[in-house]
Amino acid sequence: MHPSDDAIHSAPGTSIPRKAMGTAPSERMSGIATRDRTKEAFEDLARNELPGLYSLARRLVRDGAEDLVQEALLQGYRGFGTLKTDAAAGRWLKTILVNVFRDQLRKRARSVEEVAAGDLDDFSLYRTLIDEDPFPYSDSLHTDFLGTFDREDLREVLLRLPDIYRAPLVLRYMEGFSTKEIARQLEAPLGTILARLHRGRNLFEKAMWAYARESNLIRRGDDDG
Amino acid sequence: MGELTATIPCSEAVRQLWDYLDHAIAPEDQERVEHHLSFCRRCCGELEFANEIRRFLAGGSSEEIPPHVKARLERFVEEL
Numbered sequence: 001m002h003p004s005d006d007a008i009h010s011a012p013g014t015s016i017p018r019k020a021m022g023t024a025p026s027e028r029m030s031g032i033a034t035r036d037r038t039k040e041a042f043e044d045l046a047r048n049e050l051p052g053l054y055s056l057a058r059r060l061v062r063d064g065a066e067d068l069v070q071e072a073l074l075q076g077y078r079g080f081g082t083l084k085t086d087a088a089a090g091r092w093l094k095t096i097l098v099n100v101f102r103d104q105l106r107k108r109a110r111s112v113e114e115v116a117a118g119d120l121d122d123f124s125l126y127r128t129l130i131d132e133d134p135f136p137y138s139d140s141l142h143t144d145f146l147g148t149f150d151r152e153d154l155r156e157v158l159l160r161l162p163d164i165y166r167a168p169l170v171l172r173y174m175e176g177f178s179t180k181e182i183a184r185q186l187e188a189p190l191g192t193i194l195a196r197l198h199r200g201r202n203l204f205e206k207a208m209w210a211y212a213r214e215s216n217l218i219r220r221g222d223d224d225g
Numbered sequence: 226m227g228e229l230t231a232t233i234p235c236s237e238a239v240r241q242l243w244d245y246l247d248h249a250i251a252p253e254d255q256e257r258v259e260h261h262l263s264f265c266r267r268c269c270g271e272l273e274f275a276n277e278i279r280r281f282l283a284g285g286s287s288e289e290i291p292p293h294v295k296a297r298l299e300r301f302v303e304e305l
Contacts, residue, residue, distance in 0.1 A: 039305070046302040050295060055288035066294055070301050077305045124239060126274040142274045146281045154285045173282040179249065194249065201243050205278070 035086060042080050046073055049090050056094055059170040060101050062159050068104075072097035094175065098167070098185040105163055125205035134218035148217040149208070160207045165200035168193050233257050238268045242275045 053072060057065035076096050083092055129141055138144045149157070158166050167186060171177045179197070183190045212218045238261040244250045245258045262269055290298075 042305070043302050047299060050298055051288070051290045054290045054294065054298070058288060066298065069298060073298070073302055074305065077302075122236075124271065125278075126271045142270075143277060146277060149281075151285055151288060154281075169282075173279055174285060176283075179247075194244075198244070 035083075037081050037083070039077075042077050045089050045093070046076070049093050052090060053093060053097055056097060056170070056175060057101075058155065059158055059174060060098075060163075060167060068097060068100060071100045075100065091177075095181075095185055098171065101167070102186050105167075109163070123202060123206050125209055128209055134212075145212070145218070148212065153211065153215070153217065157204065157207045157211050160211070161200060161203050165196050165203050168197045169200040169204060172197060231257055233261050235261070235265060235268055238262070238265065239271050242268075242272050243279075246272075246275060246279065 050069070053069045054065060057068040057072075061068060072093060076093050079096070083089060126142065129145055133141070135141055135144050158170065161169070168179075168182050171182045171185065172179065177185070179190060179193055183193045186193065188196075238258050241250055241254060241258050245255060248255070250258070262272060
């Protein structure tokens with residue numbers, strides 16, 4: 001197991017049993033016991049990680065990103081003594097934030113809205129751009145299409161996806177978590193996460209195209225005449 | 226490439242492209258996608274675009290935190 005993976009396992013709010021508090025003899029021998037788990041150390045850590053935590057929260061929820069970060073910080077502070085390695089601290093806090101998000105989602109959602117794969121598999125943004133040709137004079141049609149999206153456009157597209165598809169997509173491709181880590185964070189079987197990533201990518205491409213047309217990032221083909 | 230490598234249609238290759246890039250498919254499926262890409266120019270375009278979208282997503286991860294929000298969160302941490 002990767003060291004950071006081990007640290008993430010002990011993130012408060014996960015269903016995985018927490019490792020025993022305190023320092024193991026082997027850690028004392030290796031010098032890890034010198035780690036600083038004071039209030040001041042947590043404040044330093046939190047200050048450094050605030051931009052990353054806030055960015056992640058804004059990708060996960062439309063409203064309430066600040067509340068999500070606050071709850072993650074509160075839980076992080078309570079569990080700070082269980083953090084094994086300082087190097088993993090940022091990902092540890094992000095994992096706590098995802099756990100808080102997951103719990104909020106469970107309280108809110110009565111049922112999970114799965115999208116049938118068959119409805120999506122036929123859509124290809126790559127082919128749609130070639131067929132619709134929104135930039136007739138472009139030599140790099142696909143790159144130019146992506147270039148029309150700024151940060152807020154991207155966020156809006158992501159927020160159009162159902163939570164169950166958006167979260168794995170954000171965690172995998174924007175935050176760089178492995179699919180196994182995501183499965184643990186969201187407490188879902190790995191196969192479910194892989195299926196939701198697959199459908200999420202299709203939904204994302206479809207949502208990009210719809211958003212680009214609706215918000216005039218591209219001219220509609222039927223407006224050209 | 227083994228002699229038994231089955232040829233897959235474009236729809237199947239495209240369906241697996243992101244998983245192919247993630248190395249999240251079985252070695253034999255990986256081989257089938259590679260075999261398909263070796264002769265299908267259009268799917269090579271799909272592959273390149275899938276890669277561009279991944280880079281686009283990865284590049285959008287950092288966001289400036291508004292100063293007033295940062296100040297509130299810092300105060301929250303101090304008061305823990």
